[in-house]
Amino acid sequence: MREMIKMVVVLTVLSCFSGGLLAYVRSSTKEQIENQVLEFVKGPAIRTILQGASNDPITDRFNLKVGDREETFFVGNIDGQPSAVAFETSGKGFGGDVGLMVGIDVKNDKFLGVSVTTHGETPGMGARAKTDPGFVAQFKGLGLKQTLKVTQDGGTINALSGATITSRAVCSASDEAIKIYKTLKPQLVEKLKDFKN
Amino acid sequence: MGDLFLLAISCILINNILLAQYLGNCPFMGTSKKMETAVGMAMAVIFVLVMAGVLTWLTDTYFLKKFDLEYLRTVAFILVIAALVQFVEMFLKKSIPALYAGLGIFLPLITTNCAVMGVCLININEEYNFLQALVASFGYAAGFGLALILFAGVRERILLARVPRPLQDTSIALVTAGILSLAFFAFKGMV
Amino acid sequence: MAKSLTQEFVKGLWNEVPPFRLVLGLCPTLAVTKSVENGIGMGIATTFVLVCSNVLISSLRKVIPSKVRIACYIVIIATFVTVVELVMQAFAYPLFLKLGIFIPLIVVNCIVLGRAEAFASKFGVFRSFLDGLGMGVGFTLSLMALAAVRELFGTGFLTFWVTPIRIFGPSYQPFSFLVEAPGAFMALGLMLCLMNLVGKK
Numbered sequence: 001m002r003e004m005i006k007m008v009v010v011l012t013v014l015s016c017f018s019g020g021l022l023a024y025v026r027s028s029t030k031e032q033i034e035n036q037v038l039e040f041v042k043g044p045a046i047r048t049i050l051q052g053a054s055n056d057p058i059t060d061r062f063n064l065k066v067g068d069r070e071e072t073f074f075v076g077n078i079d080g081q082p083s084a085v086a087f088e089t090s091g092k093g094f095g096g097d098v099g100l101m102v103g104i105d106v107k108n109d110k111f112l113g114v115s116v117t118t119h120g121e122t123p124g125m126g127a128r129a130k131t132d133p134g135f136v137a138q139f140k141g142l143g144l145k146q147t148l149k150v151t152q153d154g155g156t157i158n159a160l161s162g163a164t165i166t167s168r169a170v171c172s173a174s175d176e177a178i179k180i181y182k183t184l185k186p187q188l189v190e191k192l193k194d195f196k197n
Numbered sequence: 198m199g200d201l202f203l204l205a206i207s208c209i210l211i212n213n214i215l216l217a218q219y220l221g222n223c224p225f226m227g228t229s230k231k232m233e234t235a236v237g238m239a240m241a242v243i244f245v246l247v248m249a250g251v252l253t254w255l256t257d258t259y260f261l262k263k264f265d266l267e268y269l270r271t272v273a274f275i276l277v278i279a280a281l282v283q284f285v286e287m288f289l290k291k292s293i294p295a296l297y298a299g300l301g302i303f304l305p306l307i308t309t310n311c312a313v314m315g316v317c318l319i320n321i322n323e324e325y326n327f328l329q330a331l332v333a334s335f336g337y338a339a340g341f342g343l344a345l346i347l348f349a350g351v352r353e354r355i356l357l358a359r360v361p362r363p364l365q366d367t368s369i370a371l372v373t374a375g376i377l378s379l380a381f382f383a384f385k386g387m388v
Numbered sequence: 389m390a391k392s393l394t395q396e397f398v399k400g401l402w403n404e405v406p407p408f409r410l411v412l413g414l415c416p417t418l419a420v421t422k423s424v425e426n427g428i429g430m431g432i433a434t435t436f437v438l439v440c441s442n443v444l445i446s447s448l449r450k451v452i453p454s455k456v457r458i459a460c461y462i463v464i465i466a467t468f469v470t471v472v473e474l475v476m477q478a479f480a481y482p483l484f485l486k487l488g489i490f491i492p493l494i495v496v497n498c499i500v501l502g503r504a505e506a507f508a509s510k511f512g513v514f515r516s517f518l519d520g521l522g523m524g525v526g527f528t529l530s531l532m533a534l535a536a537v538r539e540l541f542g543t544g545f546l547t548f549w550v551t552p553i554r555i556f557g558p559s560y561q562p563f564s565f566l567v568e569a570p571g572a573f574m575a576l577g578l579m580l581c582l583m584n585l586v587g588k589k
Contacts, residue, residue, distance in 0.1 A: 007453045014460055018272065018467035025471050026268045029478035036481035095385070122385070123543075124564050217569050219419035223412060223498050268474060271492040272466040279462055308462075311415045311496040318489045363584035364577075371577030379570040 042074075042101060045115035046086050049103035050076035055195075057086060062191050066180055073188065075195050076103070076112075082195035083107045085188055088117060089180065091173035094165045095120035098129065100173035104144070104181050106188060111142045114174055119166075126166030135160050135167070139174060144181065148174045201332045208336025211385055214312050215344040216378035218319075221312025225345060226370060228303070235349030239342030241303040245285060246313050246341070249278050250334025253317040254327060274317050275308075282308050312341055348377055396515055400522025406499045407530050407576075408583050413499040416490050417531060418572040425547040427535035429483045430490065431528025433472045435521065437494050438503060440468045442520030446508040461504045462495070469494045482550070499523060538575050542566035 038058055050057050053076035060075040060082075076084035086103040098119045103112035116130040129135055138157050142148070148171040149155020152164060159167035181188070214220050221242075228238040253274050261267055286304045289297040307313055316337045320330040351373055360369050400406070407417040416434070420426040441464050445452075452460045473491050476484045484491065494500065503523055508516040539545060544560045545552035565571045 003453060003455075007456050010452055010460065011456060011463075014463050018463055019269075021467060022269060022272070022470050022474075025474050029474045032478040033474070033481075036478060040481045040485070123567060124562070219415050219569065219572065220493075222414035222418060226414060268470065271470050271473065271495055272463070274492075275462055275466050275495050276459075279459065308458075309496045309498050309501055311493045314496045315415075315489060315493055318492055322489065363581045365584075368577050368580040368584065371573050371580065373577075375570045375573030375577060378573055382568065382570055 042088065042117060045101035045117045046074050046103075048115050049086050049101060049113040050074070050078070050084055051113075053077050053084070054080065055082075060195055062194075064184060064187060064191070066184070071180070073191070075192060077195070078105075081107070082192045084112055085181075085192070086112075087177070087180070089173045089176040091169035091171070091176065093119060093121055093169035094126050094163070095122065098126075098166060098169040098173060100170055100177070102174060102177035104177070106185070106192060109144050111139050111144070111174070113137075114139045114170065114177075116170065121163070121166050126160070126163040128160050128163060129166050129170055132160065136170070144178050148172075148178075201328065204329060205332050205336040205339075206387075208333050209340040209343060210381065211387060212337075213340040213344055213381050213384075214316065214337045215341055216374070216381045217385075218315070220315035221310050221341055224303075224306060224310055224312075225348065225374070226367060227306075229345055229349040229352050229370070232346070232349045232353060234303075235345050237299055238303045238306075239345045241300040241307060242310065242312065242341050242345075243335070243338040244300065245278075245282060245304070245307050246316060246338035247331070247334050248285070249281055249313050250316055250320055250330055250337075251327075252281060253277050254320055254325070254330040257321050258327075270318075270321070274314060278313055278317070279308050312337070344377070344381070348374060351377065393515065393518055397518040397522040400519065400524070400526040401529070402526070402587070404523075405526040405530055406523055407527065407534075408580055412502055413497045413527065414576075415493065416497060417534065418569075418576060420487055420490055421531055421535035421538055421572065421575075422542075422567050423486075423539045423547040423552075424532055424535045425483065425549060426486050427531035428528065428548070429476075429480065430487055431524070431531045433476065433487075433491060434494055434497065434499070434527055435524025436472055437465060437468045438500055438524045438527075439517060439520040441465045441500060441504055442508040442516040443513055445504050446511060446513050446516035449509050452509075457509065458501075458505075461501060465500055465504070466495050499527065534576060534579060537579070538566045538571065542571065 043058055046057050055075070055077040057074040057076050061072050062075070063070045063072055071087055074086045075082050076086065078084050084103055084105050086101055088099055088101050090097040090099045096119070098121065099117040101115045101117050103114070104110070105112050114136050116136070119127065119130060121127045121129065148157060150157045150159040150164060150167045150171060152159060153168070155171070157167065157171055212218055215222065215225050224238055228234045256273055256277055257270065261270055261273060282304055286301065289300065316334055320333055325333055352370060355369060355373065364372070406413050416430055420430040441461070444464055445461060469492060472494070476491060503520060507519045511519070536546065539547065540555055541563050543562045543564070544554065544556040546555050547553070566575060
């Protein structure tokens with residue numbers, strides 16, 4: 001019996017100690033973690049897309065509902081006007097989803113640029129979608145009227161050699177972005193006004 | 198339905214837990230010397246992993262997420278798995294001694310098998326729903342079994358071969374695993 | 389039995405170096421050694437957990453009833469792993485992303501539980517501290533060695549911290565097989581072979 005009590009007591013004390021320590025560590029790191037997540041996961045992509053923005057797109061952000069989930073939109077001040085948004089979509093690649101940050105110029109309805117954020121593609125093949133600046137540069141300045149396709153499918157985007165599936169994923173993610181943008185445009189324009197200083 | 202089938206195939210072959218995700222390699226090396234132990238281990242893992250996958254998914258969805266305790270995930274999952282293994286062991290010992298005789302010695306090893314914990318975490322990270330989590334757990338477990346049994350077959354052959362001394366035992370086993378992994382690598386991009 | 393304190397530390401570096409000699413903790417060894425940076429990060433995280441859990445377990449070894457000792461060890465180890473997870477997320481986020489689920493998986497790394505059961509539950513606090521530190525450093529060094537081989541020949545670069553450094557000139561055709569899963573197994577197998585050749589007893 002005494003052994004039994006001892007077991008229970010030791011386990012309880014240990015669990016309390018563990019819970020307390022973790023709660024403390026978590027509360028002291030929480031804010032730092034949130035900032036880090038945005039800065040490192042999406043930061044570099046956003047910065048390249050919204051090049052020349054006079055504000056910090058990572059702090060100037062807002063959330064909107066897309067379907068049944070929240071999507072974060074980052075605002076870029078270009079030529080002194082909050083006229084660009086960047087947000088993330090994804091397409092099915094060779095090794096899972098390919099995340100794509102898409103920047104759209106709201107004034108002219110044009111692509112500002114795209115940039116791959118997360119992917120599980122093969123190094124040296126599909127992974128070049130992220131590292132090869134020539135590939136994503138093709139999206140820059142495109143209008144939003146057409147559906148984006150790689151040349152093999154009768155489109156205009158030159159696929160990365162040896163990585164057609166990845167290139168298709170990037171195209172379909174961009175299409176997805178166009179769709180989201182078109183449905184949300186009135187709301188986006190409204191929201192952007194708030195960022196005028 | 199089709200999606201679930203694809204998920205199962207991808208878990209068994211393409212993202213094979215041992216050869217492509219590198220999880221569960223300690224028992225992979227440890228129990229693959231004999232076909233008999235390999236089969237035992239494979240069965241025990243399938244048995245526990247499916248249950249653990251489901252249980253941890255339920256814990257996460259209905260407990261951790263609800264009370265905003267996601268940071269306790271690691272602790273909660275390992276406790277669930279450890280308790281489950283204990284429980285399965287006691288249950289088998291009492292009610293199905295025949296099965297216990299076969300799987301018993303492998304059960305304690307499973308608590309520290311990172312394949313089990315790993316799959317539970319993957320289920321959550323990939324945001325699978327309940328059915329997907331169930332299928333994925335089974336798929337990964339089956340993939341584990343498949344790779345382990347294949348590997349044990351190869352290793353039994355190695356015993357008969359003349360292996361240079363420094364390469365003996367674990368060393369040659371790892372190189373062999375590399376070749377097997379290369380074979381599974383070919384499945385990439387199938388789905 | 390009566391090893392000197394230095395020996396307690398040094399044994400983890402060569403004689404009982406975890407992934408090679410004890411063939412424990414293979415999963416992280418194979419998975420995170422795509423770049424030296426990952427290897428260092430994983431090594432430090434594991435060392436921290438090893439040292440903390442070893443110290444705590446050995447100081448509690450008289451209190452913990454033997455029937456529930458494994459459960460206690462698991463709670464202690466899982467706690468420290470979560471601490472590492474949170475701290476890493478806050479201060480080394482890119483590294484945390486690269487290591488992914490392998491940080492929470494330190495919980496089931498056989499080295500940690502193995503040392504708790506085989507060493508910390510029997511010896512004093514200071515000795516356990518040295519044992520944990522030795523094992524951890526040994527583990528880190530092995531990860532770094534394996535990662536260096538894989539990354540250097542697989543990509544032509546070496547990443548010690550954040551930025552990759554080009555080692556081979558641009559004309560080097562990377563042997564990218566080495567950074568993929570099959571290459572991991574083979575590289576580890578061949579390194580083991582090399583160690584057997586050098587340190588034949």
